[in-house]
Amino acid sequence: MFEAAGKGTLFLDEIGDLPLHLQGKLLRVLQEKELQRLGSSGKTVPVEARIIAATHLDLQERVAAGLFRLDLYYRLHVIPIRLPSLRERREDILPLANDFLATYAKKLGKAICGFSQDTRSLLFCHDWPGNVRELANVIGYAVNMEATAWVQVGSLPAQMMQLQAAAATEKAWTENGGGAGQKQIVTLKELERSAIARAMQEVRQRNGRKEEAAALLGISRATLFRKVREYGLS
Incomplete structure (x- = not known):
């Protein structure tokens, strides 16, 4: 999906539900701005998409509970926007x-x-x-x-x-x-x-x-x- 997004925008919905083992992989992609295709021999693909993430959960509570990585939280928490409930x-x-x-x-x-x-x-x-x-x-x-x-x-x-x-x-x-x-x-x-x-x-x-x-x-x-x-x- 990162590759398909190209230089556009990638929306990651319900990011708070992402399992811990996948959070590390996502963090690596966001930090290094590149990814490696499955089965490829070391060749990487640049990641240029803008990331927008959303969740209905309190990520700070998830971090405190050990269910969400603190480093990923700060990587995503650049311009937070709170949408009021209905x-x-x-x-x-x-x-x-x-x-x-x-x-x-x-x-x-x-x-x-x-x-x-x-x-x-x-x-x-x-x-x-x-x-x-x-x-x-x-x-x-x-x-x-x-x-x-x-x-x-x-x-x-x-x-x-x-x-x-x-x-x-x-x-x-x-x-x-x-x-x-x-x-x-x-x-x-x-x-x-x-x-x-x-x-x-x-x-x-x-x-x-x-x-x-x-x-x-x-x-x-x-x-x-x-x-x-x-x-x-x-």
Whole structure:
């Protein structure tokens, strides 16, 4: 792959999962800027590609645990770029979901127009521990399951629904003091209210307008204003 990259760019994904015995070989190639083909008699090939490596793991923790070479870490750690998780950039959730929806709908030959309002609220509220890959898989599953023109909540994976319900219930239970006799089931209206409140808060923090919150939620400006009045939000 180094040879095929030539003078271009070589992307090494999930570098943190590379076994130790291969880390040494990679380090040698990066240091010497050349490699030797398998079966060749000493002839080397120059390596001129720019290297970009990515990982979802904490490499410093891997180094401390003896699972990643310190010298390779510093060889790669020239210009580090941290990409925030999906839950840190919720404004990207619905646009990405729409893109995945269009892709899967076309691939499966389904005439799906979009997501129901309840589904948009759930997608926006979910914490997405698996980030964009999890989102893509969830949308792919939903498109496969959906039989109408709009993706309904019931078409989302059961596991996601269970996690979302558990998280929302725990949050409501904590906010209510966790006392005996308190309601332990969170309704879709409560989830919707939470999603709208969160979108409004995010927009407010960057001195944005309510129209931006509507865009985040994938609903019209008029619908947002109606929901804000309905739920007593400001």
